[in-house]
Amino acid sequence: MLSVVPRPVVVRAPSKVNLHLAVGDLRDDGYHELNTVFQALSLSDTVSVVPAETLSVTVRGEDARVVPTDSSNLVWQAAELLAAESGRRPDVEIAIDKGIPVAGGMAGGSADAAATLVGLNALWQLDLSREELDGFAAKLGSDVPFSLHGGTAVGTGRGERLLPVLSRSTFHWVLALAKGGLSTPTVFRELDRLRADGNPPRLGGPEDLMHALTTGDAATLAPLLGNDLQSAALSLNPGLRRTLRAGVAAGALAGIVSGSGPTCAFLCAEADAAVRVSAELAGAGVCRTVRVASGPVPGARIINDAAEGSH
Numbered sequence: 118m119l120s121v122v123p124r125p126v127v128v129r130a131p132s133k134v135n136l137h138l139a140v141g142d143l144r145d146d147g148y149h150e151l152n153t154v155f156q157a158l159s160l161s162d163t164v165s166v167v168p169a170e171t172l173s174v175t176v177r178g179e180d181a182r183v184v185p186t187d188s189s190n191l192v193w194q195a196a197e198l199l200a201a202e203s204g205r206r207p208d209v210e211i212a213i214d215k216g217i218p219v220a221g222g223m224a225g226g227s228a229d230a231a232a233t234l235v236g237l238n239a240l241w242q243l244d245l246s247r248e249e250l251d252g253f254a255a256k257l258g259s260d261v262p263f264s265l266h267g268g269t270a271v272g273t274g275r276g277e278r279l280l281p282v283l284s285r286s287t288f289h290w291v292l293a294l295a296k297g298g299l300s301t302p303t304v305f306r307e308l309d310r311l312r313a314d315g316n317p318p319r320l321g322g323p324e325d326l327m328h329a330l331t332t333g334d335a336a337t338l339a340p341l342l343g344n345d346l347q348s349a350a351l352s353l354n355p356g357l358r359r360t361l362r363a364g365v366a367a368g369a370l371a372g373i374v375s376g377s378g379p380t381c382a383f384l385c386a387e388a389d390a391a392v393r394v395s396a397e398l399a400g401a402g403v404c405r406t407v408r409v410a411s412g413p414v415p416g417a418r419i420i421n422d423a424a425e426g427s428h
């Protein structure tokens with residue numbers, strides 16, 4: 118006799134790099150006001166959700182052992198939030214396959230949370246609108262709405278208020294992954310400390326960078342990349358200066374710390390150049406490993422259909 122077993126819904130979600138990350142002062146709620154331009158990159162995680170007796174999380178991939186599988190995992194929180202909002206039990210098995218470095222400044226946890234929202238919306242047939250999903254995403258973390266949207270977008274507020282940016286061309290990146298991670302709140306605190314002690318330069322608005330994006334020319338974009346958190350990340354991990362220098366010496370147009378770091382992102386003139394830079398950087402002994410990626414790519418998307426299969 119045939120028994121119908123539910124098939125998992127499988128969702129891919131992208132990493133991100135902040136092309137421009139201007140950090141304002143600390144707000145009363147503990148967050149900083151941001152003016153940022155995100156770009157979603159092809160380096161991604163996949164998350165699958167399937168009905169189960171109880172909520173559980175498994176993680177595989179390179180950094181799996183440092184990712185929590187309890188309620189501190191953002192996917193667990195995403196499942197509980199959607200279940201509570203839709204009046205059901207969060208009884209699903211969530212399997213994460215990590216391609217995005219953990220605590221690397223590339224929004225890996227946010228990608229997984231966004232993927233879980235998209236996956237459960239389909240699995241539970243909730244039919245939630247884009248706006249409703251956005252609202253849940255913002256409750257889970259500042260970067261989660263962008264992980265849902267993908268593409269290129271300006272983020273304001275604490276990063277959760279998004280406006281899409283038209284960017285017609287594909288940009289080619291090399292990512293230098295570091296040995297350990299950096300904690301996002303620690304990096305913001307370090308920036309506050311540096312600002313209290315002196316007057317590190319602050320980025321202005323992203324207007325020139327937005328114009329460069331419309332030209333689609335990587336060489337025009339490269340000198341406009343900027344990140345206020347970079348000085349704080351370098352202060353906490355001074356070895357990243359060598360990594361940044363090595364990427365440019367290897368032929369990248371420019372290098373920046375991605376978000377709160379410690380991943381360094383190098384913009385390259387074209388796909389072939391990215392492959393050459395990645396090979397040279399991998400041999401330079403300045404990072405744990407190297408990845409090639411391109412962007413912009415879409416936000417969290419189902420990559421199989423949610424139909425039930427028979428066995």
Ligand SMILES: C[C@@](CO)(OP(=O)(O)O)[C@H](O)COP(=O)(O)OP(=O)(O)OC[C@H]1O[C@@H](n2ccc(N)nc2=O)[C@H](O)[C@@H]1O
Nearest residue numbers: 147148149222223224258259260275276301302305376377
């Ligand atoms: C810095 C950025 C840049 O895109 O990304 P990452 O480098 O972490 O990937 C983000 O702002 C990170 O967003 P996300 O990782 O979702 O942070 P959240 O969970 O919302 O907040 C974690 C902590 O970071 C600090 N935080 C975060 C966002 C913000 N606008 N101001 C802050 O001060 C706060 O201390 C907060 O408690």
Ligand SMILES: Nc1ncnc2c1ncn2[C@@H]1O[C@H](COP(=O)(O)OP(=O)(O)O)[C@@H](O)[C@H]1O
Nearest residue numbers: 189190191219220221222223224225226227229
């Ligand atoms: N699904 C997840 N994937 C990775 N880390 C997670 C996840 N859920 C919670 N975390 C926790 O969040 C921290 C930050 O992870 P991550 O989102 O990868 O980095 P970042 O904030 O630098 O972009 C990790 O150190 C980990 O303890």
